[in-house]
Amino acid sequence: MALFSSRREGVPHLPLHVLLLGFTLFTLYPILWVVSLAFSGRQSLALSTLPESPTAMDRLRAVIPWPETWSLSNFTSVLTDQPFARWVLNSVIISTGTTVVGVFVACTAAYAFSRFKFPGQRAGLMAFLVSQMFPGTLMLIPLYIILVQWLGLGSSRLGLIIVYATTSIPFSVWMLKGYFDTIPKDLEEAALMEGASVSRIFWSIILPLAKPALSVTALFSFMTAWNEFILAATFMDQEAMYTAPVGLRFFVGGFSQQWGYFAAGAILVSVPVVVLFLFLQKYLVSGLTAGSVKG
């Protein structure tokens, strides 16, 4: 058992592995539970149906996250019988729209904050930072009144795109500004000497150079919009306009108990973001801690 032997003097590895394995199981259990519900082909919350007088084995069977029979029926029917495909489509449209609008607006602003000196520069940056502190609930009520009651944008994708895009601006601006600051100015100065205009420099020098930061920012905007629940639940009253999160809640919220649909839908919705997240998390950690140290 080379695995559990300590290689050299120092900490013995065996207890560490026990600890880590314990936490790994704790971490994986809910995930496996939802996977086995999804593949069980049933709507029930229970992993297995207990007989009248269950034995210890039956009891054990009821807590092991492994479906009794494997079936894809929850996946097929959540996509065909239920309006879930439409909700995912809504989410895709809204998140894409948010990303395109939000990142475009943020990168022009971040460029100006990074490259120009102008009155109001510091104040603007600080205002963007402070706006991150506004609590969601304080914003929710006026946004609801403005968007739904004044502008009639309740249950509309456009309304949600506008709100998500603007709320994503401050984070994107800070992130992109940080990256633009690291691009040396020599390139632009050379281009200026050649007679290029500012917009040409921006489009054909800065943006191509900033591709990595742009894609990371875009992915974060996308993920935030994809995972957002409260605003969507408040603004989207009509079932046809639900986003995926609101739809998933619809399956198991209130008196409805369609756990099979929920589990299948949850897997379909979270796999892409989990993969994205694992790929992006190192940027997120550095960005968050850097931001809070500065702030």
Place this chain on the structure above:
Amino acid sequence: MSTNAPQQPAGDLGGPGPGVASGQSGDVLLTGANGGPASSLRRGRVLGGLALTLGLSLFLANGLLARAREERAVERAQRRAGVALLSLADVVQRAGGTGDGVRAAVKDWPLPAGASVRVIAFNGIRLEASTFPEDTGDKAAPRRLSRDEKPLYDRGQRLRAAVETNREEGGARKPEVESEARPSGGRLLSAPVEVDGTVVGAVEVATPPVPPVGRGGLAEALAAFLVPLGVCGGAGFLVRRQRVLAGVAAVLFVAGLGGYAVHSMRTLADELRGTQEAVGAELRERTTRAQALLAAHGLRTEPPLTPAAWDADSLRHPLGLLTDAGQPVEAMLATRVAQVRDEASRALGLLGVLGLALLLYVGLGGLHRTAATLKEHRQAYAYILPALVGMLLLVFFPFGYGIALSFTDANLYNTHQPLSELWVGLRNYVEILGDFQIARRAADGSLVFNYLNFYYTLFFTVVWTVTNVAIGVTVGLVLALALNVPNLRLRPVYRVVLILPWAMPNYITALIWKGMFHQQFGVVNQVIRMFGGQGVSWFDSPTTSFLTALATNGWLSFPFMMVVSLGALQSIPAEIYEAARVDGANRWQQFTAITLPALRPALVPAVILSVVWTFNMFNIIFLVTGGDPGNSTEILVTQAFKFAFQRYRYGYAAAYATIIFGILLLYSLVQNRVSRATEAA
């Protein structure tokens, strides 16, 4: 910078006398902002500013006046229609609700052109009498109502229900006169017919649309505009200093707008008086007609007619503005006039203050400087504009609006009214912060908490935050230390798996855990039963309910702390530990002297961040416990949400959210000071 020095004394010009100055002024006007030498007196700015602000203000004031006159005209038409309706209802009641008397009254009832009346009797569902154009020929009254006229009958029944409800409750809650818009633009008013205490039918009057009121008052507005402008132009030749000239312009602005305000109020007062006279004349005419009818058809004359009661509101309460003889009641009229005057002067006062600020801004060169800055940095501003506009409209404006909302009584039904009409001052704050009824003794001596109390929720939120952050930091740190052991096998696997809870969307996590804590089928209870225990109904007591949320949030929050700590641990060079070992430090000494200090710069911001996240962790509480049982596990943000979207008290919820913002602001200020102090130390 010549453009930045507009306040130099005029003496520098060296041109004494008005003649030379006038030449200069022309120069300035022509060459505009960039013109010429460091000229100090810029008459163009002041004149332009005055023209702009006074013009704008007068335009708006004129618009306000037009709207107010429109309102008066509508009110007049409504009151006249109301008098026609209630007076006819009175006569119909005296005629017993049906019969020839009613038809005679309807036939000759004086009405404005385009208006018509009808009487409906419930007994037999009949149209008793009508002057509506469609009720002629074979549809002429009296006849039975046809099927498609059911809404008429229903409306009558609604009025009867309203009258009966009001009588039972001994108050006036439901409108006893209905008024609805007609497709043609006029209105349809309906009133009940009461005979011997029961409602036996309804009278309806359809009025034609109110003709639009002309804008009017334009000549006065023009005068109020041109005279101050002319005076200011003249003063430009006498005054030498920019500030003095701006002051003169300000005085002229106030005079111009004030003059127009006086005119507006006089007009409105006249309109009000005119309305009383018009309605009074209507009242007199109807009284004569009614008396003639009563005499001709031998109808009941007891109790005597009280024409003043015909001029009533929708609850059939007399307005009290007119006497029975149709003469205005002066005291009431004066109150109305004062009320209208107050409203107008508040609006115009606000307009004046804003206009004055704009005038001084333009006149003293502020606009000019702003324009120059904008022009100089136009590229930068152009790049920022989209983001700025978006943020202003959808972040900063809603923020300000939310705070304004917190001083009002806004709810689901009145959000279309201006906030100034819903203003309640600090009442919401007093209600939230001044309520110390956290708990009371029940009959059996046990403590019963008031879960809607702010301080209870605050206490719960603090407990929630502290426990969660403590668990997150402990677990995260322990796991990071374990993963940081050199040459540990399977480290990348552990790391990826242990980070999964952070990667999962948290609303999904919340719903999964809610399912796992299900009383009957949930896995947690199955495990308890496996060991021979009884299943717990987790959401039936505040403590167990809190534990479910704590488990869920613990599950999803430790990876963040783990990743942060691991990053910091890995940045500690191994040589330091070697050196410590050489110096004979044991493991604990190494941990406290090397590891913890190295962790602090990464861990402190992470804890600060995590406190705010947990404090605001809406999804977990909302989706896992939902506040169950009975709002006992609500944190501040979910409580505010419920006040807004389940109890529809927008104003109260906004005040609640503002208090939350205040708490967070205080937290960040304290945290900033503390971290600065520790950095300095």
